[in-house]
Amino acid sequence: MSDSSHSSKNSFFGRFAEQITKYSGSTAVFVGAVALVLLWAMVGPIFHYSETWQLVINTSTTIITFLMVFLIQRAQNKDSLVLHLKLNELIAATKGASNRLINAQDFSEEEIRLIHQFYCLLADKAKADNDLGETHSIEEAEDNHHEKLAAHRE
Structure with missing residues (x-):
């Protein structure tokens, strides 16, 4: 695999993950999630609160949570790195600042x-x-x- 194809895959995934992260943090998604939980609760009597009815919400929320943990961690890692870069730039550019604090996160x-x-x-x-x-x-x-x-x- 060449470097150009590797970087294009990373950039595609990066863009995809960023869009999912932004979308999942929107008000519309939150309202939709609340609506799905309410719908699930309302159909409980129809399914006689069966184990399958409970399994649907448990499995759905577990899978979504599992995937979101990684997306959130990815976004947090990127945000943290960008913050460190900005702070490093401020330290490097500020007269009298101690340059030994550059990359203090390490x-x-x-x-x-x-x-x-x-x-x-x-x-x-x-x-x-x-x-x-x-x-x-x-x-x-x-x-x-x-x-x-x-x-x-x-």
């Missing part, structure tokens, strides 16, 4: 906790400042952290 939990501690230090510095326009960097927080560690060791 950091380990330990690295994320460490950076969170640094931002807690920044928040503490901001609280201590009376000037709301004063800015601090992660590097300043890191220096303060090292100073605190050195002071504790003395």
Whole structure:
């Protein structure tokens, strides 16, 4: 399979999945789903609330839920990636921003906790400042952290 045919299949599936995701989140689909459940409930007495009658709704909702989980996850993954790209662009374009936060989504939990501690230090510095326009960097927080560690060791 050539790359061009592979990418055209991906783009077809991508477009298809995106359209289904948008459509399934519409008011019309919700109203239709409610109508189907009400219709199912109304025909219950006709089928004497049989096991088959119950199986129809159980099977239908299970299959729809199973498929929708993957579509929702796909949409969420795409949205998350786009958000990360936009944030990376802002970080890269902002003078004084710490470029080490680009692709922070790939950091380990330990690295994320460490950076969170640094931002807690920044928040503490901001609280201590009376000037709301004063800015601090992660590097300043890191220096303060090292100073605190050195002071504790003395």
